[in-house]
Amino acid sequence: MGLVCRAVEEAGIPTVCVSTGRDITALVRPPRSYFINAPMGNNFGGAGDVATQRRILRAVLALAVEAREPGCIVDDVLQWPVPFAFNPALPTPEAIARQLRK
Amino acid sequence: MQPIRYVDALIAKYGAMGFPAYDWSRYDDAPFTPLRKPLAQCTISMLTSGGVSRCAMPPFDPEARNDLRLDTVEADAPSDDFQIHDSYYDHSDADHDLNCIFPIDRLREMAGDGEIGAVAPRLWSGFMGRIYKRQAVLQEKAPALARELKRDRVDLFVAIPA
DSSP states (O other): OHHHHHHHHHTTOOEEEEESOHHHHHHHOOSEEEEOOSOTTOTTOSTTOHHHHHHHHHHHHHHHHHOOSTTEEEEOOOOOSSOOOOOOOOOOHHHHHHHHHO | OOOOOHHHHHHHHHHHTTOOOOOOOOOSOOOOOOOOSOGGGOEEEEEEOSOEEETTSOOOOTTOSSBOOEEEEETTOOTTSEEEOOTTSOOHHHHHOGGGTSOHHHHHHHHHTTSSSEEOSEEEEEOOBOOOOHHHIIIIIHHHHHHHHHHTTOSEEEEEOO
16 A cells, blocks of 8 residues: 555655554655554544544544655554454465465 | 564565565655645545445455455445455454544545545545555556546545555
8 A cells, every 4th residue: 555655646646644554664655654553454443433533534634734754654642452463364275276376 | 562563474474374475665765745735625535455345346355465456435435335355454343333444434524524625526445455566556556546536636645554
C-alpha cells in the first residue's frame, strides 16, 4: 500500500497511509503516514468504538493539511489495552500448491 | 508496548514455509503533493487492502499472492453489507464493525457535518494479496487507480493497509 500511495502522490493527489506496521512504513516511506500501535485490522480502533474511530480519522485527515516533510510518520497516542502479536494463519497445503502453480 | 517488528517476523515465518525472503522496497525519500484546499472543500476517497468485498461480490482469496484485484465500493454502501476474507490478520473486530479498518460511516458523518467536502463517489478495496509484482503496482495498477481518482475529482486519498 505504501507503493500505491507513492504512485498516487506522484500522479498529483495527496495521500495518507494509515499504518499498523511501523517498521514496514519506515522502509517504504509513503508520502505521509499515520501510525497506530494496534493489531493489524484495528487501524481505527475497536469494534463499536465510534469515538476512537472518529478521532483517528480526524487526525489522519489533519495530517494531510499539516504535513510539510515528505515521508513523515506521525505516531498516534492509542495504547492498545492488551498485548498483541503477529500471527497470520498458515496456508493450507492446497493453497501453497495453488500458489506454486501460478 | 513497542511496535511489532513485522519485517523480521515475516522473513522468519514465510522463510520457514519455503517462500522466498521478501525484499522490501526501501526508499530514503518520498514524492509529495501539497493539499491545496481546506478539508471542508475536499472530496476524499479511501482504499482498504484488507480482503474486504461487498456481500454480492465474490470473496477475496484469503491466501492470495500477487492478487491485484481492485473493487469499487459505492460511497453509500451500507457498512454491514461486507465480507472479509484474509488469512493474514485477525479481522474479528472488523467483521463486526467495518469501521475498524474502513471507516466509511465515520467519513460519511464528517461529510454530513461539513468537516469534509464530500465522500468520493467511489471508494476502493484491493491490492490485498502479498504482492511480489511491485513493478505492476508502481507502473500499471496504481497509476490506473490515480486516473480513476482524478475522474472522481478526488482531492485526498486515504490508504489503509492490512
